[in-house]
Amino acid sequence: MEELYFTADVPGLRIDKFLSNAVPDISRSYIQKLIDGGSVTVNGNNIKSNYKANSGDQIIVCLPEPEPLDILPEDIPLDILYEDSDILVVNKPKGMVVHPSSGHYSGTLVNAVMFHCRENLSGINGVLRPGIVHRIDKDTTGSLLICKNDASHRELAEQLKKHDITRKYHAIVHGNLKQDMGTIDAPIGRHPADRKKMSVHAPHGRSAVTHYKVLERFGGFTYVECELETGRTHQIRVHMASIRHPILGDSVYGPAKCPFKLEGQTLHAKVLGIRHPSTDEYMEFDAPLPEYFSKLLNKLR
Numbered sequence: 001m002e003e004l005y006f007t008a009d010v011p012g013l014r015i016d017k018f019l020s021n022a023v024p025d026i027s028r029s030y031i032q033k034l035i036d037g038g039s040v041t042v043n044g045n046n047i048k049s050n051y052k053a054n055s056g057d058q059i060i061v062c063l064p065e066p067e068p069l070d071i072l073p074e075d076i077p078l079d080i081l082y083e084d085s086d087i088l089v090v091n092k093p094k095g096m097v098v099h100p101s102s103g104h105y106s107g108t109l110v111n112a113v114m115f116h117c118r119e120n121l122s123g124i125n126g127v128l129r130p131g132i133v134h135r136i137d138k139d140t141t142g143s144l145l146i147c148k149n150d151a152s153h154r155e156l157a158e159q160l161k162k163h164d165i166t167r168k169y170h171a172i173v174h175g176n177l178k179q180d181m182g183t184i185d186a187p188i189g190r191h192p193a194d195r196k197k198m199s200v201h202a203p204h205g206r207s208a209v210t211h212y213k214v215l216e217r218f219g220g221f222t223y224v225e226c227e228l229e230t231g232r233t234h235q236i237r238v239h240m241a242s243i244r245h246p247i248l249g250d251s252v253y254g255p256a257k258c259p260f261k262l263e264g265q266t267l268h269a270k271v272l273g274i275r276h277p278s279t280d281e282y283m284e285f286d287a288p289l290p291e292y293f294s295k296l297l298n299k300l301r
Contacts, residue, residue, distance in 0.1 A: 002062075003060055003063070004060070004061040005058075005059070005060055005061075006018075006019070006058075006059040006061070007056065007058060008053035008054060008055060008056065008057035009055060010053065010055075011052075012052050013052065014049065014050055014052055014053075015040070015049065015051045015052070015053055015059070016028055016031050016032050016035060016049040018059075019061065023061070023157075026124075031049075032049045034061060034062075034063075035047065035048065035049045036048075036049070039061065039062040039063070039064065040059065040060070040062070041060050042059050043058050044058075065123075071100050071105065071111060071114065072106070072111065072114075073114035073118075074111040074112060075115050076107070076111060076115065077112075078090050078112055078113070081143065081285045081286075082283070082285055085120075085148065086147070086149060086152040086277050087145060087146065087147060087148060087152055087274075087276070087277065088117065088146040088148065089144070089145055089146070089272060090109070090113075090143075091141070091142060091144075091287040091288070092136060092142060092143075092144045092269075093141060094139055094140075094141050094263075094264055094290060094292070095138060095139060096109055096138065097109070097138050098110065098132060098135040098136065098138075099129045099135065110131075110132065113130075113131055113146050114130065117146070117148060120148040120149070121146070122147040122148065122149055122152065124153045124154070124157075131147050131148065131153070132147075133146070133147055133156050133157055133160060134160060136269050137234070137237075137265075138264075139249075139264025140169075140265065140268065140269060141267075141268045141287070141290050142268045142269025142270055143269045143270065143271065143272035143285050143286075143287040144269065144272075145272060145274065147277075151277065152277040152278070155277035156274060156277055159274060159275060160231065163229055163230065164275065165272070165273065165274050166271060166272065166273030166284065167227065167228040167231070167269065167271070167272060167273075168227045168228075168270055168271035169225070169226045169227075169236055169267055169268060169269050170215070170223070170226075170267075170268045170270045170293075171223075171224055171225075171226055171236065171240070171247050171248075171265075171266055171267045172222070172224075172247070172293075172296065172297070172300070173221065173222050173248060174246050174248060174255070175220065175245045176217055176220070176221075177214050177217070177224065179214075180213060180214050181211070181214065182212055183209065183210070183211050183212075184209070184211075184212070184239040184240075184242065185208075185209045186242055187200065187205030187206055187207055187208055188202065188205050188208040188234075188235060188238055188239075189203065189205030189206060190202055197234075197252060197253070198232070198233050198238050199238065200238060200239070200242045206232055207230060208235050208238075208239065209230050210226050210227070210228060210229065210230075210235060210239045210240075211227045211229065212224050212227070212240075213225050216297075216301075218300040221248060222245065223297065223300075224240075225270075226239075226240070234252075236267060237252070238253060240253075241253035241254060247266060247267050248262070248265065248266045249262035249263075249265040249266050250265035250267075260296060260299075262292070262296075266293060266296065268287070268289055268290065268293055269287065270287055270289070271284060271285070271286050271287075272287075273285070
């Protein structure tokens with residue numbers, strides 16, 4: 001069993017939120033399960049998820065050993081951008097869920113990676129997310145990083161926490177962006193009315209920053225590059241919608257009807273840059289645009 005130690009420095013913040021900020025590679029729902037199971041103590045005492053931290057609180061998180069995986073490896077082809085003994089970088093296709101969840105226990109990227117990597121995957125993120133440091137939406141394509149061991153996972157999770165990982169997305173948005181570049185700095189949290197959505201108007205939202213620049217304009221649409229400074233759920237989709245330029249094909253945050261047959265948003269994780277967890281060498285991976293995206297760009301041109 002691994003133990004993590006923290007000292008609270010933000011008074012009044014819920015303990016589950018404090019820990020989700022402190023350990024970004026562990027989901028808040030998993031943290032709440034650890035708290036409910038007595039695996040989190042504050043000053044030596046068990047607490048509840050709604051406990052509000054005081055400055056100087058000594059927090060210990062006991063991470064249980066990874067449970068035997070019930071998720072089965074599946075021989076699903078992977079578009080591999082890079083691989084060595086520590087990491088795997090893949091170009092995720094559209095329509096593929098990253099990790100198993102309710103209703104999606106097969107056909108996920110995790111199923112494919114388990115088959116490809118065999119036993120060589122980190123176990124830090126639990127039985128349903130082996131090797132997963134970050135994720136992208138089902139209908140978002142592009143670069144995704146997988147860790148093959150716990151040491152690499154910890155190092156890259158720390159880079160992610162410190163915003164040291166380069167993540168550049170390409171997207172087509174509705175409307176004509178007038179500024180050639182800009183920054184959207186707006187906290188994101190769960191939508192106050194629709195719990196399946198995120199919103200910049202949510203109470204107690206987490207800091208979220210997206211930088212964008214225009215690549216091409218097509219009259220009614222704009223081709224942009226969005227660089228993440230933070231990595232909140234649906235961040236680019238929510239931020240672009242908040243400035244009235246939602247992602248083309250995004251029926252959740254944009255218009256219900258799309259003028260093109262896309263079956264999902266035009267959002268692609270193109271560039272991923274990291275410092276290698278073993279060599280500290282900066283490495284950058286560029287996932288080519290999927291065919292449907294390139295064809296649409298040519299059509300708009």
